Amino acid sequence: MGILNPSALPFLALLGLLVLIYLRERWRKRIAVPTLMLWVQVKEDKLRVRRFLPSLLFLAQALLLLLLIGGLLHPYRPVTVTETRGDRWILVMDISASMQAREGRTRRFEMALDQAEQLVKAFGPLDEAMLISVAIRPQLVSGFTTDHRQLLHLLETLHPLDTGTNLSLGIELALAQRDRQGRQARIHVFTDLSKSTLGLPEEQLKDLVYHRVGKSDDNLAIAALQLYQNPFQNYSQAQAYVLVRNYSYRPKGAVLTVYLNDKAIFRRDFSLPARDVASFSVKGFDGPGKLTARLEPEDALAVDNQALAWLAERKPRRLVLVSAVKGLREELERVSSSIPGLSLTALTPETFTPTLLNEQDIVLFHQFVPGTAVPANSLYVFPPPDNPLFPVVAEAADLNILDWREGHEILQNLHYVEALPLRKARVMALPSWAQVLISSRTRGGEVPLALTGEKDGHRVVCFAFDLGKGNLTNSDNLTLLLLFLNTLRWLLPHDPAAPLLVSSGETFFLPAGVTPDSLRFTPPGGVEKAVDTGSVEVDQVGEYRLVGSHYHATLYANLFDDAESDIGRREDDDTKPIPVSAARPPQELSHTVPAEFGRWLYYGAALLLLLEWLYALWRYRRASES
Amino acid sequence: MVGARGVSIIDPVFLKNLDRLRVRVRAARGHRPGETPIPRISQQWGIEFESYKDYGPGDDFRYVDWNAVGRLDQMLVKTFTAEREIPFHLFLDTSASMGAPTIDHKFAFATDLVAAFSYVVLINNDTLRVVALSSPEKGQRPFLALSSLRHRSQFLRVPPFLERLTAAGKTYLRETVRAYIEQTKERGVAVVLSDFLTEPSQYEEALILLKARGYEVKAVHILGAAELDPTQLFRRGKLYDVEDQSERWISLTQANLQRYRDALQAHLDAVQGFCHRHQILYARVSTASRLLAVMTEEFPRAGLLTLR
Numbered sequence: 064m065g066i067l068n069p070s071a072l073p074f075l076a077l078l079g080l081l082v083l084i085y086l087r088e089r090w091r092k093r094i095a096v097p098t099l100m101l102w103v104q105v106k107e108d109k110l111r112v113r114r115f116l117p118s119l120l121f122l123a124q125a126l127l128l129l130l131l132i133g134g135l136l137h138p139y140r141p142v143t144v145t146e147t148r149g150d151r152w153i154l155v156m157d158i159s160a161s162m163q164a165r166e167g168r169t170r171r172f173e174m175a176l177d178q179a180e181q182l183v184k185a186f187g188p189l190d191e192a193m194l195i196s197v198a199i200r201p202q203l204v205s206g207f208t209t210d211h212r213q214l215l216h217l218l219e220t221l222h223p224l225d226t227g228t229n230l231s232l233g234i235e236l237a238l239a240q241r242d243r244q245g246r247q248a249r250i251h252v253f254t255d256l257s258k259s260t261l262g263l264p265e266e267q268l269k270d271l272v273y274h275r276v277g278k279s280d281d282n283l284a285i286a287a288l289q290l291y292q293n294p295f296q297n298y299s300q301a302q303a304y305v306l307v308r309n310y311s312y313r314p315k316g317a318v319l320t321v322y323l324n325d326k327a328i329f330r331r332d333f334s335l336p337a338r339d340v341a342s343f344s345v346k347g348f349d350g351p352g353k354l355t356a357r358l359e360p361e362d363a364l365a366v367d368n369q370a371l372a373w374l375a376e377r378k379p380r381r382l383v384l385v386s387a388v389k390g391l392r393e394e395l396e397r398v399s400s401s402i403p404g405l406s407l408t409a410l411t412p413e414t415f416t417p418t419l420l421n422e423q424d425i426v427l428f429h430q431f432v433p434g435t436a437v438p439a440n441s442l443y444v445f446p447p448p449d450n451p452l453f454p455v456v457a458e459a460a461d462l463n464i465l466d467w468r469e470g471h472e473i474l475q476n477l478h479y480v481e482a483l484p485l486r487k488a489r490v491m492a493l494p495s496w497a498q499v500l501i502s503s504r505t506r507g508g509e510v511p512l513a514l515t516g517e518k519d520g521h522r523v524v525c526f527a528f529d530l531g532k533g534n535l536t537n538s539d540n541l542t543l544l545l546l547f548l549n550t551l552r553w554l555l556p557h558d559p560a561a562p563l564l565v566s567s568g569e570t571f572f573l574p575a576g577v578t579p580d581s582l583r584f585t586p587p588g589g590v591e592k593a594v595d596t597g598s599v600e601v602d603q604v605g606e607y608r609l610v611g612s613h614y615h616a617t618l619y620a621n622l623f624d625d626a627e628s629d630i631g632r633r634e635d636d637d638t639k640p641i642p643v644s645a646a647r648p649p650q651e652l653s654h655t656v657p658a659e660f661g662r663w664l665y666y667g668a669a670l671l672l673l674l675e676w677l678y679a680l681w682r683y684r685r686a687s688e689s
Numbered sequence: 690m691v692g693a694r695g696v697s698i699i700d701p702v703f704l705k706n707l708d709r710l711r712v713r714v715r716a717a718r719g720h721r722p723g724e725t726p727i728p729r730i731s732q733q734w735g736i737e738f739e740s741y742k743d744y745g746p747g748d749d750f751r752y753v754d755w756n757a758v759g760r761l762d763q764m765l766v767k768t769f770t771a772e773r774e775i776p777f778h779l780f781l782d783t784s785a786s787m788g789a790p791t792i793d794h795k796f797a798f799a800t801d802l803v804a805a806f807s808y809v810v811l812i813n814n815d816t817l818r819v820v821a822l823s824s825p826e827k828g829q830r831p832f833l834a835l836s837s838l839r840h841r842s843q844f845l846r847v848p849p850f851l852e853r854l855t856a857a858g859k860t861y862l863r864e865t866v867r868a869y870i871e872q873t874k875e876r877g878v879a880v881v882l883s884d885f886l887t888e889p890s891q892y893e894e895a896l897i898l899l900k901a902r903g904y905e906v907k908a909v910h911i912l913g914a915a916e917l918d919p920t921q922l923f924r925r926g927k928l929y930d931v932e933d934q935s936e937r938w939i940s941l942t943q944a945n946l947q948r949y950r951d952a953l954q955a956h957l958d959a960v961q962g963f964c965h966r967h968q969i970l971y972a973r974v975s976t977a978s979r980l981l982a983v984m985t986e987e988f989p990r991a992g993l994l995t996l997r
Contacts, residue, residue, distance in 0.1 A: 092926060
């Protein structure tokens with residue numbers, strides 16, 4: 064026996080209070096007698112308090128209190144319950160791109176599906192099963208259910224996606240679900256990956272029933288399509304590289320064709336040795352547009368035989384300088400004149416108004432921060448104290464650069480970040496929307512020297528240090544020039560007409576301010592669908608179109624995934640088909656559950672009250688009659 | 690007037706039961722003619738014929754029985770049993786002890802008894818004085834007395850007088866009785882209703898004083914039901930004396946209960962023994978009894994009342 068609500072235990076102190084009340088009443092109450100003459104012979108009590116002998120009323124009240132407190136405690140007694148249950152199963156289905164690989168006349172996915180269906184059909188009538196599909200992320204398709212027909216239907220609705228896989232995450236999800244409600248479940252995994260690639264501990268793997276399918280290695284894939292064209296270059300200056308890899312263990316020949324707007328501009332017949340790679344360069348494009356690389360003939364895995372890219376047309380860009388320093392303007396004029404397609408507009412803080420800007424501009428605020436939001440991407444250099452955007456707390460001199468964000472686009476190709484010339488810098492508190500790009504450190508903590516972030520839907524960069532007179536064009540400060548140019552490049556707004564390149568498996572989030580209402584998207588070769596959330600799951604390679612009343616975008620999704628393309632599998636224990644065993648008869652399981660009986664104590668209290676009332680009524684009537 | 694048990698003292702049904710009763714008197718008599726026959730005393734007029742006697746000097750010539758003279762040729766005079774008006778004095782103890790314990794309603798029972806007694810006295814055309822013996826403390830009067838009542842029609846003055854009384858103060862039977870008899874010349878029957886829960890000297894001297902002044906004394910000892918059985922009152926607790934406010938912690942164990950009963954019995958025996966020794970009629974009633982039963986059964990059995 065136990066209690067479920069120990070927090071009611073302090074109420075037992077009320078019993079002590081009841082005793083105290085009775086003792087007080089006893090002490091306070093005097094019984095009037097006509098004379099004590101007759102009581103002189105009677106021994107007087109010496110220990111008055113200790114000789115507390117409970118009366119019937121006290122016992123009744125104490126019992127009533129105990130019953131009520133007992134009810135509050137939610138007492139229970141353990142009861143053994145016998146239940147008839149079947150087994151529990153968890154099916155983990157790999158639906159990544161490699162499951163599309165052809166094996167003779169069928170595909171790996173259908174092979175796995177066939178095994179899973181056989182397993183489900185062999186379930187006992189009371190067996191419960193859960194279905195988890197795994198591609199780039201796991202998804203719970205069905206919770207534990209005994210509806211095996213529904214489970215088969217859900218299996219039929221699964222299809223492999225053009226994405227990578229994160230099977231270990233799916234298995235961890237299954238392991239987490241396995242021991243819920245104190246019942247064990249057997250986990251069956253259907254995949255083409257071998258156990259050794261999962262990276263899970265051995266003790267977890269040994270509990271899995273692993274159904275591995277597929278062995279074909281017949282795959283030649285476009286491993287990369289890289290287009291080299293910076294924003295200030297026109298299409299004619301662009302150069303494309305197509306990387307083709309032979310994942311087969313024997314030599315393979317194929318034809319690579321590159322199309323520009325569906326017009327073949329490059330064709331190469333080639334042969335690759337086993338597990339070898341070849342790179343093809345394509346240049347001299349005669350116009351902008353969609354660039355498609357395609358391998359023929361088809362092999363076991365078709366999804367990696369095609370890749371997309373976008374060849375952009377150069378558009379004139381404007382750099383708006385807002386500065387009171389004449390020397391900086393002259394330097395930027397020299398820089399902009401050397402960059403094709405970039406023009407400079409110089410303004411002073413007094414003549415600047417946000418209405419002079421458009422979305423495609425880059426604004427450089429030098430020692431000035433406007434009081435209102437700026438409708439363009441902007442670079443702030445050496446912001447003044449008491450500005451509304453970057454809280455300046457102090458000034459520092461002769462700082463050394465100690466840390467920077469490796470891999471950020473702004474720091475690309477900068478090999479000597481620490482060589483930036485810093486004489487004086489503002490010490491700023493980091494705004495919540497910004498991240499540190501370059502930083503130093505003083506006794507007071509980290510000092511951000513360059514910040515990046517996004518505010519009001521526009522990119523923002525801030526340099527806490529000044530560019531310095533003549534520094535930009537000085538050949539001694541090439542690092543500063545590269546940093547500046549990279550920053551301009553990062554701040555260049557995206558051309559809304561140009562498609563966005565994404566990897567299959569990514570989630571595309573709608574830009575801020577774009578609502579999914581009336582927005583529809585068309586997946587590659589698919590049926591148009593409504594966008595019901597703020598994002599679109601990109602799980603197929605090819606071209607996606609998003610069309611709305613105020614927004615439209617095109618996505619080019621490619622799959623460059625070595626793990627998916629390398630479909631060849633060695634013969635090992637995993638590939639042996641696992642026979643489906645006959646269903647076990649339902650088990651009778653006994654387990655203990657708490658049977659609460661607190662409400663009976665409440666009933667007892669009510670009954671006691673009723674008895675007390677009846678007794679009091681009876682006494683009253685008897686007294687009245689006599 | 691509604692009595693302690695909810696019985697109306699002036700209820701016609703109840704009073705009808707009292708109509709056939711009268712107080713039994715042995716020697717007391719008044720000077721005025723009345724309706725109470727006085728044994729062993731004869732007179733030449735009356736209702737109940739007693740005997741003849743020879744006519745002697747001083748006898749009223751009008752009372753000679755001429756029929757007897759004619760038959761016997763002898764001068765005979767009829768004698769009748771004397772009937773006198775008896776002066777009754779009902780003394781009611783109003784000390785605080787008569788009001789405790791409250792569950793006994795002892796004082797209310799006593800006032801009911803006084804009212805019933807008054808009715809019996811008045812329907813027999815005797816004179817009555819109701820005397821409330823109070824405590825002469827703090828300058829209060831030692832007693833409150835209702836002026837002499839002579840007729841049944843005056844009975845209605847009794848209940849309002851009794852209703853005004855309360856049980857309070859110490860018991861001063863001796864002092865208050867003395868104060869009364871010093872102011873009253875007419876002797877008669879003194880009925881003392883009390884619980885006699887005081888020092889023996891108090892009630893003994895009071896009764897002796899009445900006896901010595903020529904009263905025919907009758908003592909009615911009133912006991913509360915909870916006094917006889919204190920378990921009705923408490924099991925353990927702090928007892929306090931309503932008259933002197935002293936306290937005593939008592940647990941009513943079997944041994945203590947027996948000690949109490951012994952002490953009570955000794956007290957009762959003492960009061961009763963004293964009365965017997967001094968030819969004082971003694972009657973004991975419990976508040977547990979019904980008033981009608983007391984008046985019609987217990988008091989006649991005790992010799993206090995008799996049928997007319």
